[in-house]
Amino acid sequence: MFKRRTSFKDIILGIKNVVTSSDTQFTNFIKMDKVLILSKLSRYEFEKRKYNIDNDHELEKKLRNRGTDFEKLMQCHVLHKNFEKNVVDTLCKMGINVEVVNRFDYTDEKVKWADVIMPTGGDGTFLLASSRIRDNSKPVIGFNSDPSRSEGHLCLPKKFSANIRRAVEKLQSGDFEWLLRSRIRIKLISQRGEVVPKCLHELQENYCTAVVDGDPTNKGVLPVLALNEVFIGETTSSRVSHLQMRLNGSIEQTSMKCSGVCVCTGTGSTSWHLSINRIPAQSVAELLEFIEIPSCADKEKLAEEVADTYNKSLIFRPNDKRMSYTIRDLISAGVWPCPKGIKPRDFVSKLEIKSNCYDASLVVDGGVSFDFNDGTIVFLEIRPEDALRTVSLTE
Template identity: 60%
Template structure:
């Protein structure tokens, strides 16, 4: 029987297959990046950081303090100038391509700056990218980073290093749609607190002038924090030598597990290459010792069995940036007598929703290693990933 919708679909499939074009490319979603208004969020160099801490000193006095501290001052200035030259280069390149460009940093970036921009471009490394991402709270505005020092910085979240010397080429490809969208999952944190001061943000690299952060929503004692975690959320005692007492509930389970540990790290796929990897990775030395326990004469050479197995294991710790589940790690879980209560929880796993209740003395909830909130006894954190919280980024294929 004649079926018009099916016939049209078959014709469409045939044409796209003939042309070698993916159906996904014909999505109603725009397949280009608008670059009329560009906001550059510039890295804060170590030199600028020191100047911010010592605003009462002139340049000569600051130099004397830094040299007395043992700082390689020439190196400090070299990298400061290196980044500034890169910033000036990207600004001039974008303006020559007809872009309206504004430049801000962590101190003077406002919501109005973000709202007016078509695209956010952090220039620096992964730290600057995380800062820029924290300013964007929806999944509409793209954040696309350039690594200002590819010889010294990995810049995992930025565009491939070759585009640091080919800025024009990258922008042209973005305009022409020669890329793939990557919607990086982010963690939304809802806090249930008993005291209002628990919602005052603490910046881990604080300088006078840091803009205060306000909460998204307020209803009774439930608050959605204004910062979405692109990498990870960590909860635990401030003093690392003190045991963290926490209660953990996964995926809405009625069972709550009481824990003694060194804190809990909850990460996204983006963050699985960061702290999550550092906590869980196996060293070649450890694998070699395990092999020797089963009478295998293991070495730790570059091409040894221990090295190969460690590499395979460590690579499996990484999961996709757009994964909708979170990876959790109970750091240094104490397993003795009655701990944990009840027994059986895995020290590492995945969950769609994670609830953590504090029984701690002086603890913090830390987001992406940059901002923290008090997380003391009785405070509850609900962690989840929602599609509307994703960060819009791109992949540029070679």
């Protein structure tokens, strides 16, 4: 997959050829009569709900007593709420019907009502917004509410956080490009019958209700799509994960022991995938010590350039129809893996994984988890109709 000299070039060439066929059905026009704003849950709001304290003075006292920087917590809360109000006021002044919901009242009915879903927060809020969108027809367009402290890769460019009206005008005039972010479809076959989701974040019980029942016409397909990644492995990180993998529909099955498998989209390639596979300049510098290089060469600078080029090559386009899997800490000794030859990292179009684990989980976008214990099988693939409709917006 990542061969020296050719890998980055191949990825760039692949980017130019990636076109989602269903995108041709849409012109550069967005109906924006009704916009549903999904509000970020600030840390202050989280603490208030967690402790069920309505009295602000009592909450402040409790948080200060435990050592929380209350001023900073409130500063972030006010910043997010002021930004959200600015978005609402701007849209209303432009004649757009606006409704604001939080994660606790973000329902399928609200999604159905809206022309556009507009999360205001960061990537976490954007991921939550996308969780209830199950086809490629309804746009999700996010604003980064705190661009000074958040990257917000999934949101509009940071400059539009300071000029919301300009962003909306560009959307209304068609001055944008559609971007269909590929998502991973998950078919989970459990030998134990019922598949029950578990929420990994506190106060998100209502989110799990959205992923309880699968499509009755397609048994086993979960009604939750992975925008970033699917992780499979033992819940206890110190325990070895014993898995069996089939790549691209092959009849050959590889049995292996590792620290789990991460399967990502192009969108997720900038996130956990990059962190897992990133090579530090220090490692490159140590490798260069084994290579004869003229003494005049600046090895430290060369190491940084090589590491930077390699790390950039790990990222691929969000509308790429391929998934990239990474086998973490693959045990390559004795009989493992069996048979030999599987790449610890590669692109695939389809992936099948069977569990021989004791207490494992399948985790979707770091938010919802499913048991993945001995005998459970999962099938992963990307289909055009499952993409998330977003936009690419530039000046």
